[in-house]
Amino acid sequence: MHATQQALDLARIQFAFTISFHIVFPALSIGLASFIAVLEGAWLKTRQPVYKELCLFWSKVFAVAFGMGVVSGVVMSYEFGTNWGGFSSFAGSITGPLLAYEVMTAFFLEAGFLGIMLFGWNKVGPKAHFGATLMVAIGTLISTFWILASNSWMQTPRGFRIEGDHVVPVSWFQIIFNPSFPYRLTHMAIAAFIVAGLLVAASGAYHLLKGRRDPAIKKMFSMSLWLLLVLTPVQAVVGDQHGLNTREYQPAKIAAIEGLWDTEKGGTALNLFGIPDMEAETTKYAVSIPHLGSLILTHSWDGEIRGLKSFPKEDRPNSTIVFWSFRIMAGLGVLMILLSAAGFVLRRKNKLFESKMFQRFVLVMGPSGFISLLAGWVTTEAGRQPWVVYGVMRTAQAVSPVTAQQVGVTLLVFVVVYTLVFGTGIYYLLKLLRTGPALPGTITHAPRMDDDNHTARRPLSAATHSIEGA
Numbered sequence: 001m002h003a004t005q006q007a008l009d010l011a012r013i014q015f016a017f018t019i020s021f022h023i024v025f026p027a028l029s030i031g032l033a034s035f036i037a038v039l040e041g042a043w044l045k046t047r048q049p050v051y052k053e054l055c056l057f058w059s060k061v062f063a064v065a066f067g068m069g070v071v072s073g074v075v076m077s078y079e080f081g082t083n084w085g086g087f088s089s090f091a092g093s094i095t096g097p098l099l100a101y102e103v104m105t106a107f108f109l110e111a112g113f114l115g116i117m118l119f120g121w122n123k124v125g126p127k128a129h130f131g132a133t134l135m136v137a138i139g140t141l142i143s144t145f146w147i148l149a150s151n152s153w154m155q156t157p158r159g160f161r162i163e164g165d166h167v168v169p170v171s172w173f174q175i176i177f178n179p180s181f182p183y184r185l186t187h188m189a190i191a192a193f194i195v196a197g198l199l200v201a202a203s204g205a206y207h208l209l210k211g212r213r214d215p216a217i218k219k220m221f222s223m224s225l226w227l228l229l230v231l232t233p234v235q236a237v238v239g240d241q242h243g244l245n246t247r248e249y250q251p252a253k254i255a256a257i258e259g260l261w262d263t264e265k266g267g268t269a270l271n272l273f274g275i276p277d278m279e280a281e282t283t284k285y286a287v288s289i290p291h292l293g294s295l296i297l298t299h300s301w302d303g304e305i306r307g308l309k310s311f312p313k314e315d316r317p318n319s320t321i322v323f324w325s326f327r328i329m330a331g332l333g334v335l336m337i338l339l340s341a342a343g344f345v346l347r348r349k350n351k352l353f354e355s356k357m358f359q360r361f362v363l364v365m366g367p368s369g370f371i372s373l374l375a376g377w378v379t380t381e382a383g384r385q386p387w388v389v390y391g392v393m394r395t396a397q398a399v400s401p402v403t404a405q406q407v408g409v410t411l412l413v414f415v416v417v418y419t420l421v422f423g424t425g426i427y428y429l430l431k432l433l434r435t436g437p438a439l440p441g442t443i444t445h446a447p448r449m450d451d452d453n454h455t456a457r458r459p460l461s462a463a464t465h466s467i468e469g470a
Helices: 002-046 049-082 085-119 126-155 172-176 181-209 215-249 251-258 292-298 319-348 356-365 368-384 404-435
Strands: 160-163 166-169 270-277 282-289 387-389
Touching (some): 002 049, 002 126, 002 181, 002 368, 002 404, 049 085, 049 215, 049 404, 085 166, 126 172, 181 215, 181 356, 181 368, 181 404, 215 251, 251 270, 251 319, 251 368, 270 292, 270 319, 319 356, 319 368
Antiparallel strands (some): 160 166, 270 282
């Protein structure tokens, strides 16, 4: 039994490790694809060179992120078979088709038009090229739709029946549009745009601090801050609605997030900080505000929220983890709203491009989108435990009959390989961002892949900079 538990724990760590590497790249790709489409549309409408310069530059960053996202995503599909055979056998009749729909409708769309977007500037007309860019952007959003449909079904399963040792789909409409799907899809899509917006803003801040004041730097800095000004408060509203939905369908997750052990009558306090202790069944050193939990989670002064003690011990998520992962996500979200508001105030005072203190703040906040994204996914997935399909199949039932040694060895290999491969990719990505858009007066041209009579064979070919340092 102990060896089986070790294999399960290692399999969970391995999947958490690989998906954490993976999720940041698609999120960046989703946001950048739409940003590039907006830039190209603005260039077609105005013919201002600054938009094309930015479009070409961010296309290089997109190519690197897209390439690393594809590579890291392939690994996880194999993990379903090697480490999670029980889950694949039980729920494959639902998750398999949903992932297949993602490949057929989204990945093929992206792959079909990606080459034109990256290398077709000198091959097709401007409108045809813009159409290809739109198709890639739409493809990333369709991919988000299907992936979130599959994951949301695991959170709030509907539209199925169990026959023997596997599920059988009954209503695909209920499967796809399950109760948590609209909230999770909206929350994730907005998060992807915020991730990209913060990266673009941080890149602009870096070059402003280095003394660049050319139109391309100012334009991307300004555009990203407008995006954040609109989306960060909207994300807070969507997150609130998502929380209400989670309280209805996954009350144990909400109790774990809040570090709430006892069901409080007449109004629930909010634990701002504390250390939940799963063994002692208490939140130590709690700093609480009376009734605030009820106001946030029920929108009423005396709303009742179930405590963790009202659930069997074997059905409780690990409050120690999700309590802090949620607060990291929410805390960074508050800082993002403050950043956006400060940018708006400085813009009104015509000091947006002059305030070095604000630019340093933006630069420091650049990685916060990725951190918040990961913290949100930890909250979602760890908060669902001990279920892999909530209320239907436990995670312990989903693992393959593998040994702890087998999973441990492959985990070690993943750590080494991912550090080398993605470490190099991230280094190159940062090098591109440090280089920035072309300086004014330099010759800017679209990537040509026919100079040596050859055709591009991979997305990373669009990133034409050498990886060696200058």
